[in-house]
Amino acid sequence: MQDEEVLGKAYDSKLMKRLIEFIKPHKKYIYIALPLLCLTSVGENIGPFLTKEAIDNYIANGDLGGLAWIAGLFLIAVSVTFVSRFGQTYFTNLMGQKIMYDLRVKLFKHVQNLSLKYFDKNPVGRVMTRLTSDVEALNELFSSGLVTVFGDVFSIAIITGMLFYLDWKLALITFTVFPILFYVTFLFKKRVRFAFREVKLRTAVINSQLQENISGMNVVQLFNREERNYENFVKENNELLDSHVKTIFNFAIFFPGVEFINSIAISMIIWFGGVRNLESTLTFGTLVAFIQYTQVIFRPIRDLSEKYNILQGAMASSERIFTVFDTEPKIINSPNPIIKENFQGEIEFKNVWFAYEGEDWVLKDVSFKVEAGESLALVGATGSGKSTIISLLCRFYDIQKGEIFVDGVSLKDLDVLELRKNISLVLQDVFLFSESVLNNIRLGNSEISEAQIVEVAKKANAHDFISKLSDGYKTQLRERGSLLSTGQKQLISFARALAFDPKILVLDEATSNIDTETESLIQDAVHELMQNRTSIIVAHRLSTIQEADKILVLHKGKVREIGNHQELLANKNIYYKLYRLQYNLKVE
Ligand SMILES: Nc1ncnc2c1ncn2[C@@H]1O[C@H](COP(=O)(O)OP(=O)(O)OP(=O)(O)O)[C@@H](O)[C@H]1O
Ligand SMILES: [Mg+2]
Structure with a gap:
């Protein structure tokens, strides 16, 4: 559950x-x-x-x-x-x-x-x-x-x-049915609550199934999963129907049941009250008032039992909400953060150990240094920890052992906001908001003018295709930019990185295959991005790797080689092999 x-x-x-x-x-x-x-x-x-x-x-x-x-x-x-x-x-x-x-x-x-x-x-x-x-x-x-x-x-x-x-005597007679009324109401509420909970659960299951099916429709159709998924859906749908039927039954029986109990009370009032009226010990008006009151008293009783459910639901929800409030932000800014006046962008990792979970080391004793203005290409097999190094530099996670320095200051002492302000991050998987292209580049920073945006878009080779969009820079991107190609999204993210003109550029190159024309646009844009700043690039493109001042070869979380293209090739070690594998034995 x-x-x-x-x-x-x-x-x-x-x-x-x-x-x-x-x-x-x-x-x-x-x-x-x-x-x-x-x-x-x-x-x-x-x-x-x-x-x-x-x-x-x-x-x-x-x-x-x-x-x-x-x-x-x-x-x-x-x-x-x-x-x-x-x-x-x-x-x-x-x-x-x-x-x-x-x-x-x-x-x-x-x-x-x-x-x-x-x-x-x-x-x-x-x-x-x-x-x-x-x-x-x-x-x-x-x-x-x-x-x-x-x-x-x-x-x-x-x-x-x-x-x-x-009339206290008639009141006592009327009240004999109330315990039954209370009991039936609470019983009903309890059963309905369980039935509703089942409905909610089943609905959640159907929803997640639908969501996966719809967003993965291409996979569904490509692998001819329609029949199987249809059967699954029918099965879940049947269960949902069953749980709805349960609630229907409860509702259908409850209201007539309450009417019935109420009517018993009223018939007793008519009988006992009527007899007493004939004996002249009870006025006719009192008899009528009794009947009327008995007809309405059920309402607050039912409402009260409803409140019990509301209270229970609210307690459960508030407990979950407070759990979120009680979750401390793990990245805590230093109490006296150092705010650097002139950010240079020198980066050093010194014996860094990091694990996402427990002692499951993803990075083991990683050390390297990138001088301000230099570029470093990270190379390594998938899962070797390249993206992790990038996350650590942006301080998305804190390291367990070792130290990271930026401009000679430990990352933990730097103001987190200041640090991130000076880093532009372009991720493997570009995230675009459902807003205009313009806002996706400036990310709400109104200090960046439209002219500046056009300028950076030109530098990032994004201007041409943006101009061709239906509304140009004002085109609204829906659903994470579904109307753009992967390469185009990448170019927009480059423009975004340039717009903020950071001292440090961090780029996680996408591995996806891109048509040759866009590919050269991207290569060109990456070259532009790397100018005049420190850059750390998870590189897949040979051009990017060759252009980097230093190449760091990562293997299973360890730094295995570091040097420039020629040096590493001469080593005839991992880089050499990777290079041969990836670029089809272009070297010998
Ligand atoms: N958020 C996370 N929580 C737990 N483990 C993670 C997380 N992100 C990555 N890992 C693990 O850390 C290791 C390194 O992942 P990382 O993303 O750094 O690899 P990578 O070198 O960037 O790979 P790729 O080339 O495929 O992008 C992997 O074993 C991965 O399973
Ligand atoms: Mg990665």
């Missing part, structure tokens, strides 16, 4: 305390809503009593004036209820929305600062759920749970009080 689905306690005082912290800034709404709520309860439940008064005191005596008076009172009560219920609904929901707003903002800010390790461990879907449905569950608590509970309790108290006030 996914952790989303585990239902915990309905009340946890520690969680509640933390939740109340979020209510505090908006507590004025509670002060407004509570009196309105009481007013609503009174207004809604005064009707039967007025009816009784009308029947016993005025209709019976033919007192028209009094009757008009009661009718007027009734109207006033209805109007007051109208206004107070409106106000109460409005303000409690407003409070709920404002708390949600705060929560989302805080959560988003927190999530943004979490280290990449967190995102390695938590799939996108889960993090999204925290920010959306979990927050939504809390909204239910604040807008229809916490405050309105008072209203329900108050209504039950008013009705009970009224019944006993009118």
Whole structure:
């Protein structure tokens, strides 16, 4: 079972305390809503009593004036209820929305600062759920749970009080069915909760299946998986149907059941009350009021049991939300960060050991130095740790042993923001936002003018194809740039890197095959990118490798060779072999 689905306690005082912290800034709404709520309860439940008064005191005596008076009172009560219920609904929901707003903002800010390790461990879907449905569950608590509970309790108290006030003997008789009513309601709620949970689970399964199928449609069609996937889908769909049917059954039986129990109470009132009316120990008006009250008391009872579910759901959600809040950002900026005035871009790795998990060393005792303005090409088999070196330089992860220096300052002492400001990173897998090309290059930095963007796009060889897009630089990219080719996306990311004119350029070259024309554009652009700055490039292209001042050969997380192209070829070692393998024995 996914952790989303585990239902915990309905009340946890520690969680509640933390939740109340979020209510505090908006507590004025509670002060407004509570009196309105009481007013609503009174207004809604005064009707039967007025009816009784009308029947016993005025209709019976033919007192028209009094009757008009009661009718007027009734109207006033209805109007007051109208206004107070409106106000109460409005303000409690407003409070709920404002708390949600705060929560989302805080959560988003927190999530943004979490280290990449967190995102390695938590799939996108889960993090999204925290920010959306979990927050939504809390909204239910604040807008229809916490405050309105008072209203329900108050209504039950008013009705009970009224019944006993009118006639305590008949009240006792009426109350004999209430335990059954309570029991049936809570039983129903419990069963529905389980059924709903199953529905939710099944829906989640179907959703993820659909998502995979749709986004991987090309693979599905290419491998003729349609039939198999269809069968899988039908199977899951059947299970979803079954779980829905379970909830239908519960609902179909519950409401008639409650009617039935209520009717038993009413038939008892008619019998016992009727007999007493004939004996003249109970007025006719009281009898009518009793019947009316019994018909409405079920409502707050049902609502109360609903609140129990809301509370339980909200507790589970808030626990998950607070777990996110309690996750410390692993990359902690030094308390007295060094902010370099003139960033040069000299990089040194000194005996660096790093593991993503435990002692599973991905980098072992890695040392190298790149002077400011120099370029270093990282070469090695897949999984040898090239991308990892890049992540470490950007301080996406902290190393376990050794030291990384930038301009002679340990990475841990440098201001993280400052460090990243001076690094431009072009990744293997280019990420584009669903925004205009322009904004994808400047990434929201309005200091970069449009003219500058065109200039860097030209340098990155991206200008030509961008100009040909339907809207030029204003073209909106949808779904991570699905209308662009891989090579074009790469060129845009180069333009992005150039726009920020960093001291250090980090480039993880894409391995994907690109048509020869784009290939030469890219080669050209990489050359442009490497000018006047330190660059570390995970290189697959021979041209890039040859152009680099230094080449570092990485093998299973260890530095095996370091030197320039000619030197390494002369060594006749790993680089030599790699080179021969990759470039089809061009050397001998
Ligand atoms: N986020 C991560 N969490 C755990 N392990 C990881 C993570 N990223 C990479 N690894 C592991 O670290 C090792 C080095 O990965 P890395 O991505 O640095 O290789 P690479 O040299 O860039 O390979 P490629 O040429 O295929 O891009 C691999 O064994 C990989 O499984
Ligand atoms: Mg890589």
